[in-house]
């Protein structure tokens with residue numbers, strides 16, 4: 001199809017007033033996939049937006065971004081933080097049913113990953129859509145060399161992540177040790193620290209350096225696996241983008257801009 005090859009404007013005479021209209025519509029058609037993250041406040045939307053940008057190189061509209069940006073969305077990620085509540089059902093009802101990916105975020109905060117998968121599976125039954133369990137926080141892991149060295153030393157000393165996360169915060173308040181531990185908790189949380197210590201203790205490839213450990217944490221976050229969920233919707237996104245092109249042509253025809261060509265393109269099924 002011409003729109004996919006960027007050749008829409010070539011379908012009319014160079015002098016046609018449709019040329020700039022079709023060029024703009026063609027550029028819009030070829031824009032990258034725009035994913036809007038929606039969910040109740042506090043569920044981790046900003047972190048999810050960052051995870052999708054950094055791990056999947058997607059164009060993402062996060063919470064609080066302006067309405068004009070939101071008008072460009074063609075896929076919606078509904079973020080849950082537990083069993084769906086009434087507000088989640090309401091959010092879902094307001095979204096285009098054929099282009100929503102539902103995600104149970106903060107999967108790392110459940111007693112273990114299987115429990116998170118279980119919650120996601122019950123949510124899936126309740127909502128009638130697949131629900132993927134992910135930890136957007138782990139997908140954003142960006143430990144530096146000093147944090148990596150500290151974790152490696154903990155692993156060597158067989159330090160374990162206490163079940164009460166607060167107990168991880170040893171060291172005098174304001175001391176370097178304490179600040180480092182606070183930073184690790186904020187950026188990886190308990191499950192992330194535990195996972196990092198395990199990977200380091202196993203001496204896996206993740207034990208090489210900070211970059212390798214970050215990559216290993218990204219891999220277990222569940223975010224890379226969302227690629228397939230997004231890919232499943234690409235056909236619907238293309239369909240709606242084609243609808244947009246037809247609407248542009250109909251507007252142009254109604255306004256009398258080379259109506260004959262516009263109608264010919266519409267009849268020929270362009271877009």
Ligand SMILES: Nc1nc2c(ncn2[C@@H]2O[C@H](COP(=O)(O)OP(=O)(O)OP(=O)(O)O)[C@@H](O)[C@H]2O)c(=O)[nH]1
Pocket residue numbers: 040041042043044045046047048063105106107108109134135136137138186188189
């Ligand atoms: N353990 C864990 N914490 C997370 C995760 N994602 C986000 N958080 C934490 O949840 C809090 C809220 O994260 P945000 O990404 O700002 O979430 P939000 O939905 O934008 O929330 P508000 O900004 O409070 O409206 C922060 O403390 C995050 O560190 C996750 O996957 N796991």
Ligand SMILES: [Mg+2]
Pocket residue numbers: 045046047
């Ligand atoms: Mg936020």
